[in-house]
Structures are given as structure tokens and as C-alpha cells.
Amino acid sequence: MIDFVDQVSPLSALVSRTLKRFAPPPRLTLSEWADAERILTAESSAEPGRWRTSRVPYLREPMNVISDRHIETVVIMASSQTGKTEVLMNLLGYHMHLDPAPIMFIEPTLDMASAVSKDRIAPMLTSTPALEGLIATKTRDGSNTVLHKSFPGGHVTLSGANSPASLASRPIRVLLADEVDRWPDSAGTEGDPLTLAIKRTTTFRRRKIVIVSSPTVKGASRIEDWWEVSDKRRYWTPCPRCGESFVLQWKCVRWEDRRPESAHLICPLCGGRVEDFERQKMIGAGEWRAEAPASGVAGFHVWEIFAPWRTLRDLVDSFLKSLHSFETRQAWTNTSLGETWEEPGEKVDSAALLLRRETYTAVVPGDVLVITAGIDCQDDRLEALIVGWGRGEESWVITRETWYGDPSQPEVWSDLDEVLGTAWLRADGSALRIQCSLIDSGGHRTQAIYSGVIPRQRERVFASKGRSGGDKGLLVSPPKPIRPRNGSGTVLLRIVDPDQGKSLLFSRLQIVTPGPEFVHFPDALGEQFFKELTSEKLVTKRNKFGVPTKVWEQVQDRNETLDCFVLAHAALRIVAPTPVQFERMATEQRR
Numbered sequence: 001m002i003d004f005v006d007q008v009s010p011l012s013a014l015v016s017r018t019l020k021r022f023a024p025p026p027r028l029t030l031s032e033w034a035d036a037e038r039i040l041t042a043e044s045s046a047e048p049g050r051w052r053t054s055r056v057p058y059l060r061e062p063m064n065v066i067s068d069r070h071i072e073t074v075v076i077m078a079s080s081q082t083g084k085t086e087v088l089m090n091l092l093g094y095h096m097h098l099d100p101a102p103i104m105f106i107e108p109t110l111d112m113a114s115a116v117s118k119d120r121i122a123p124m125l126t127s128t129p130a131l132e133g134l135i136a137t138k139t140r141d142g143s144n145t146v147l148h149k150s151f152p153g154g155h156v157t158l159s160g161a162n163s164p165a166s167l168a169s170r171p172i173r174v175l176l177a178d179e180v181d182r183w184p185d186s187a188g189t190e191g192d193p194l195t196l197a198i199k200r201t202t203t204f205r206r207r208k209i210v211i212v213s214s215p216t217v218k219g220a221s222r223i224e225d226w227w228e229v230s231d232k233r234r235y236w237t238p239c240p241r242c243g244e245s246f247v248l249q250w251k252c253v254r255w256e257d258r259r260p261e262s263a264h265l266i267c268p269l270c271g272g273r274v275e276d277f278e279r280q281k282m283i284g285a286g287e288w289r290a291e292a293p294a295s296g297v298a299g300f301h302v303w304e305i306f307a308p309w310r311t312l313r314d315l316v317d318s319f320l321k322s323l324h325s326f327e328t329r330q331a332w333t334n335t336s337l338g339e340t341w342e343e344p345g346e347k348v349d350s351a352a353l354l355l356r357r358e359t360y361t362a363v364v365p366g367d368v369l370v371i372t373a374g375i376d377c378q379d380d381r382l383e384a385l386i387v388g389w390g391r392g393e394e395s396w397v398i399t400r401e402t403w404y405g406d407p408s409q410p411e412v413w414s415d416l417d418e419v420l421g422t423a424w425l426r427a428d429g430s431a432l433r434i435q436c437s438l439i440d441s442g443g444h445r446t447q448a449i450y451s452g453v454i455p456r457q458r459e460r461v462f463a464s465k466g467r468s469g470g471d472k473g474l475l476v477s478p479p480k481p482i483r484p485r486n487g488s489g490t491v492l493l494r495i496v497d498p499d500q501g502k503s504l505l506f507s508r509l510q511i512v513t514p515g516p517e518f519v520h521f522p523d524a525l526g527e528q529f530f531k532e533l534t535s536e537k538l539v540t541k542r543n544k545f546g547v548p549t550k551v552w553e554q555v556q557d558r559n560e561t562l563d564c565f566v567l568a569h570a571a572l573r574i575v576a577p578t579p580v581q582f583e584r585m586a587t588e589q590r591r
Contacts, residue, residue: 028067028094028098029063029064029067030063030064030066030067030090030091030094031053031059031060031063031064033067033090033093033094033097033098034051034053034063034090034093034094035050035051035052035053037093037097037128037129037130037131038050038051038089038090038093038124038128039051039127039128039129040086040127041123041124041126041127043119043123044119044120044123044124045086046309047309051086051090054284055308056083056306056307056308057283057284057286058235058283058286058302058306059083059086059087059302061233061287061288061300062074062076062087062298062300062302063087063090063091065298066087066091066208066210067091067094069206071296071298072207072208072209072296072297073208073209073210073211073226073296073297073298074208074209074210074211074297074298074299074300075211075212075223075226075227075230075297075298075299075300076210076211076212076213076299076300076302077213077214077215077223077224077226077227077299077300077301077302077338078212078213078214078300078301078302078303078338079214079302079303079304079334079335079336079337079338080214080304080335080336081304081307081309081310082302082303082304082306082307082338083302083307084212084302085120085178085212087210087212088105088176088178088210088212089120089121089124091174091176091210092105092121092124092156092176093124093128093130093131095154095174096131096134096135096151096154096156097130097131097134100151100152100153100154101153101154101172101173101174102154102155102157102170102171102172102173102174103154103155103156103157103172103173103174103175103176104156104157104158104159104167104170104172104174104175104176104197104200105156105157105158105159105176105178106158106159106160106161106167106175106176106177106178106183106193106197107158107159107160107161107178107179108160108161108162108178108179108182108183108184109160109161109162109163110147110159110160110162110163110166111160112160112179113147113158113159113160113166114146114147114158116158116178117146117147117149117158118146121149121156121158134151134152135149135150135151146158147159147166157170157172159197161180161183161184161187161193161194162183162184162187162193163187164187164190164193164196167187167190167193167196167197167200168196170200171200171201171203171204172197172200172201172204172207173201173204173206173207173208174201174207174208174210175197175198175200175201175207175208175209175210176210176212177194177197177209177210177211177212177213178212178213179212179213179214180194180211180212180213180222180223180226181213181214181215181216181221181222181223182213182216183222185549194211194222211223211226214334214335214338215334215338215339215340215341216334216340216341217330217340217341217342217550218340218341218342219340219540219550220540220549220550221340224340226297226299227299227301229295229297230292230295230297230298230299231290231291231292231293231294231295231297231298231299232290232291232292232299232301233288233289233290233291233298233299233300233301234247234288234289234291234301235247235248235283235286235287235288235301235302235306236286236287236288236289237282237283237285237286238282238285238286239267239269239270239272239274239282240272240274240278240281240282241267241270241272241273241274242267242269242270242272244267244269244270245286245287246267246268246269248265248282248283248305248306250305250337251268252265252266252267252268253265253305253312253315253316254266255312255316258320260313260314260316260317260320261313263276263311263312263313263315263316264276264312265279265312276311276312276313279305279312280308283306283308288300301338302338303336303337303338303339304335304336304337304338315336318332318336319332319336327500329341348506348509348510348534349534350527350530350531350533350534351530353509353521353530353533353534354527354530356520356521357521357522357523357525358520358521358522358523359522359523360396360427360520360522361427362425362426362427363398363424363425363426364388364396364398364424364425364426364427364432365388365396365426365427365520366426366427366428367390367391367394367396368388368389368390368396368398368426368432369388369389369390369391369432369582369585369586370388370389370432370435370572370575370576370582370585370586371386371387371388371389371398371424371432371433371434371435372386372387372389372434372435372436372437372438372568372569372571372572372575373385373386373387373419373420373434373436373437373438373567373568373571374387374437374438374563374564374565374566374567374568374569374570374571375416375437375438375439375440375564375567376439376440376560376563376564376567377407377439377440377441377443377445377448377449378407378443378560379407379443379444379445380404380405380406381402381403381404381405381407381412382402382403382407382412382415382416382439383400383401383402383560383561383564384400384401384402384403384416384419384564385397385399385400385401385561385564385565385567385568386398386399386400386401386419386424386434386568387565387568387569387572388424388432389572389576389582391516391579391582391583392515392516392517392579393516393517393569393572394514394515394516394517394518394519394520395508395517395518395519395520395569396519396520396522397519397520397521397522397525397565398424398522399522399524400525400529400561400564401419403415403416406448407445407448407449407452408445408447408448408451413452417456420434420437420456420459420461421433422434435460435571435575435576435585436460436461436462436571436572436574436575437460437461437462437571438462438463438464438476438494438496438567438568438570438571438574439452439453439461439462439463439464439567440464440465440466440563440567441453441463441464441465441493442464442465442466447484447485447486449463450463450484450488450491451484451486451488453491454484454488454489454490454491455489457491457492460574460575462479462492462493462494462571462574463491463492463493463494464476464493464494464495464496464567464570465493465494465495465496466495466496466497466498467495467496467497467498468497468498468499469497469499470495470496470497470500471495471497473497473500474495474497475496475497475500475501475504475569475570475573476494476495476496476497476570476571476573476574477494477495477496478494479492479493479494480492480493480494480495481493494570494574496566496567496570498552498563498566499550499552501565501566501567501569501570502536502538502552502562502566503538504569505519505562505565505566505569506534506538509533509534528558529561531556531558532556532558532559532560532561532562533561533562533565534556534562535554535555535556535557535558535559535561535562536552536553536554536555536556536559536562537552537553537555538550538551538552538553539551539552539553
């Protein structure tokens with residue numbers, strides 16, 4: 001006897017599979033999907049194992065808003081190491097599994113995109129069962145590569161913002177834009193890469209645009225621009241003492257003396273002390289509140305204090321370590337606070353600096369340990385500034401000199417040699433000599449400067465050229481050997497970042513208490529000196545692609561003193577780039 005049920009069961013199974021294939025995906029939020037499916041690996045996470053949104057409760061609403069079909073654009077302005085990249089990984093996995101679509105994932109460069117593919121996406125595909133097998137590891141048609149992966153119903157293309165070709169051609173429904181403040185101003189000659197990428201989404205009704213980044217400089221930050229047009233959501237947490245909610249800000253973090261281990265929180269409402277072990281319970285009970293009206297763009301600000309793997313001691317320790325230089329303070333503000341860095345010194349008053357002049361007890365004050373010189377070349381003269389340096393890069397202007405004459409003639413160089421060879425007397429009777437000098441060779445007299453410095457390089461007299469952004473972000477680059485046109489020798493050229501140098505100086509000119517980074521002036525200096533020193537200001541301008549950038553704009557006729565100070569500082573960094581090397585050089589001079 002034939003069992004009828006056995007005969008129809010294969011058909012039933014086929015029908016069931018077919019219906020399941022065309023059934024709509026389950027309506028899960030992104031955080032629900034991540035909790036149910038995502039597995040973190042030791043390759044890509046410091047905390048491997050199943051994803052738990054409860055571990056990072058501040059990311060629940062950003063993730064759920066991303067999966068809300070009524071919200072098209074989501075902006076996350078965040079510090080480093082807060083889980084923002086994992087949000088993008090979760091979204092990518094969600095779409096691969098439940099809502100297939102053409103996706104573009106953009107990093108600042110193609111190299112970084114390749115690294116994300118290998119170090120983040122590949123481990124996720126192998127560790128998360130729901131994604132296993134969705135992307136074939138080997139295909140004959142080449143549809144699956146490091147930068148392009150196909151899956152049923154969609155694909156993901158990984159691109160670099162520096163590559164116009166990688167941003168072109170493909171329409172996309174989901175755009176993931178990572179670290180947009182590190183993107184170039186233009187993709188080749190085609191314009192702003194973020195604008196180009198967003199254009200790829202215009203044909204889709206249910207498009208999704210997620211823009212994520214740590215910020216950089218105020219007024220020249222892409223993520224800040226998007227944050228400003230968003231509804232500006234901040235995270236409110238309840239105080240364990242009074243029960244009232246407040247926004248956790250850096251001003252709430254307190255510590256005793258310079259001891260990071262004493263770090264705690266102070267409630268701004270009741271003044272109650274909150275210990276670090278109570279912080280995660282506060283964050284778990286927190287909520288996001290919008291500060292601006294709904295705009296169609298949801299914006300979230302996330303900073304390091306939310307991260308459960310960072311203690312208050314860690315935060316204070318990194319802050320104290322950032323205090324020794326302008327560059328480290330900016331990096332801390334961007335990567336720990338998740339805030340834009342406001343360039344200091346945009347409104348330095350020359351008259352106020354004039355009132356700060358003081359009488360030195362000797363030509364060189366006793367706290368000066370190293371002397372450098374910055375020299376600017378004009379068509380008919382050389383201008384020099386001699387600066388003394390103490391611990392913490394406290395500085396003393398020693399003298400300002402001008403030598404008139406054609407820089408291609410030996411007479412001007414003989415006058416310069418006399419000053420560079422001077423033994424400068426300190427208050428204790430000892431003498432210091434100039435340890436390094438930088439001469440700007442970027443003007444009309446380049447070959448004359450090259451000819452002049454070649455025989456003097458053994459005395460640490462070097463040629464330099466200014467370049468915005470410098471060489472790999474350095475104030476002054478390592479030497480670059482070049483051959484002058486007359487073939488008279490080899491010039492050890494240094495690249496100086498004038499923008500960084502001016503920002504450093506202007507931030508220091510606003511310090512009013514003598515100590516590290518303070519600038520001293522002798523009473524012999526006149527009004528013209530201070531006008532030249534403050535002859536430029538930092539302004540925000542939009543380039544031809546509409547991207548905001550910070551530029552220095554000259555507001556006085558002459559700026560030689562400003563340029564010379566930047567060169568003198570760069571000269572110090574050549575011979576003493578670190579405090580340890582500074583102390584070593586100072587000790588050697590005093591022997």
C-alpha cells in the first residue's frame with residue numbers, strides 16, 4: 001500500500017522552501033539582528049564572542065535609527081574606539097542576510113578599504129553563521145574580490161575616497177561613509193568624493209546614507225557640517241545621587257593633583273561625587289535626546305567616556321599626556337572627546353603682546369638652554385630671528401636682525417656668518433652658540449640660497465621650503481638631498497609646514513603665565529616687530545568643490561618676523577625633536 005503522505009511530502013517541502021524564499025524578511029531592528037546573529041572574532045575585536053548591545057547601550061538607538069525606513073541619513077560624530085565601525089559592520093551583515101541591496105562602503109583610501117575587507121569583513125563572514133556561504137570564496141567571473149563581493153540579491157563595493165574610478169559607475173542603495181574627515185577634498189579632479197557617492201543613491205526610493213567619523217578642525221570638518229544639519233542627539237544619563245539626568249561632558253570628570261587613579265565624576269546638578277564603577281550603570285539607564293528640530297538627518301555624538309573598556313583613569317591619563325604639545329592636544333580632542341579642534345590664536349592682539357615686553361638680566365636669560373635661528377630671504381636682504389629655548393619649549397626672543405644686499409653676493413653671507421658664529425652670553429656668564437638655522441629658499445632667490453647653505457651645512461645651516469601639510473604631517477621633514485642647477489654640491493633641503501608652525505605659535509602667544517610654551521619678548525623690540533608677528537589670521541574658506549578648509553590670510557604688509565619664528569621653531573625640532581634629546585643637547589652645551 002502506498003503511503004500518500006510520503007508521496008506529497010517532497011512537494012510540500014519544495015513549496016515551503018519556495019514560499020520562504022519569497023517571504024518578506026523578519027522585521028528586526030539592527031540591534032536585534034546583531035544580538036541574534038553577530039559573532040565577533042579575536043581577529044577584529046578585543047572582546048570576541050557574541051555581540052551584545054547591552055554591553056554598548058549607547059549604540060542601541062543609533063543602530064535602530066539606521067534600520068528605520070523613515071529615516072534616510074544618519075550621522076555619527078564619534079571619538080575613536082567607541083564601536084562606531086562595528087555599527088557599520090552590523091549594518092552590512094544585516095543587509096546581506098535580511099535586506100539585500102547594492103552597497104558601497106567607502107574608506108579614506110583604497111588601501112584602507114582593502115584592510116577593512118580583509119581585517120573586518122572577512123572575519124565577520126566566517127564567524128557569523130547567518131552570513132556563512134552567502135559570498136562564494138572562488139568565482140569564475142571574478143565577481144568576488146577583495147574590493148567587490150556579490151551575494152544573493154545584492155553586492156558590496158569597497159572604495160577609496162581618493163580614487164575617482166572606485167566611486168563611479170555603480171548605482172547604490174546603501175552608502176556607508178567611514179572616517180569622512182580623513183577623505184581628500186577632491187576625488188582626483190571630479191569634486192567632493194562624498195557628494196559623488198551620494199549621487200549614486202539618487203535612483204533608490206529606500207536609500208540609506210550612514211556617515212561616520214572622528215572630527216578634525218572646527219570649520220573644516222565634514223562630519224561637523226553634517227552634524228550641524230542633523231537633529232543633534234546627545235546622551236543623557238541619570239545621576240546616582242540626585243536621580244536627575246545630565247549630559248556626560250569632559251567638565252564632569254575630576255581628579256586630584258596629577259593622579260589619574262583619583263578620577264571620578266561630579267554631577268553638575270547636585271554636585272554629588274560619582275565613582276567610576278557607577279558609570280556603566282548610569283550609561284545603561286541613559287537615553288538620547290535631540291537638541292535640534294527634526295531635519296530628516298539623525299545625528300549622534302559619541303565619545304570615549306561611554307566605552308566600557310575605557311576607565312576614567314585611562315581618560316585622565318591620556319589627557320595629561322596630551323598637554324605637552326599642540327599636536328597631541330588636538331589629537332586628544334578629536335579622538336577622545338569626539339569634538340572638533342578649534343584652532344587657537346585667530347585673534348592675537350599685537351598691542352597686548354607689546355605690553356608683555358620684559359627686561360632680560362642678560363643678553364640670554366638663564367633658563368635658555370638651546371638657541372636656534374630662522375632666516376627669511378627677500379630679493380634685497382636677509383631677515384633673521386634668534387630664539388632661545390628652555391624646557392617645555394618655553395622661548396625667549398633674543399634679537400631680530402636684517403642684512404641688506406643681494407643674497408647671491410658673499411657680503412650678505414659674511415654678515416650672517418658673524419651672527420651665526422656669535423657666542424651668546426647667559427646670565428650666569430656661560431655662553432651658548434646657535435645650534436641650528438633654517439633659511440627659507442622658496443622665493444625668487446632659491447639658487448642663491450642653495451649656493452649659500454652648501455658650505456655651511458656642516459654648521460647646521462639648512463635650506464627649507466614651506467608646504468601646507470608638510471611632509472607626512474611633520475612640522476619639519478627629514479633632509480631631502482637635491483642638486484642645485486649649478487651642480488655645486490648637494491643641498492639637504494627640509495620641508496616645513498607653515499600652517500602647523502603658525503598654529504603652534506599663535507596658540508602659545510595666548511598663554512599669559514610664564515612656563516612651558518610661553519613666549520618672552522625683550523623690551524628692545526618695537527611696535528613693528530609685533531605687527532609682523534601677528535600679521536596673519538586663520539580663516540575658513542570653501543575650496544572650488546565647496547569643502548571647508550582652514551587657511552592663513554595675511555592682514556599686514558609684512559610678515560617676515562612670523563615666518564622667521566616658524567623657521568626657528570622648526571630648527572629646534574631638527575636638533576631636539578623630543579624632550580629627552582633637548583636635555584641631552586642642553587647638557588652637552590654646558591660642558
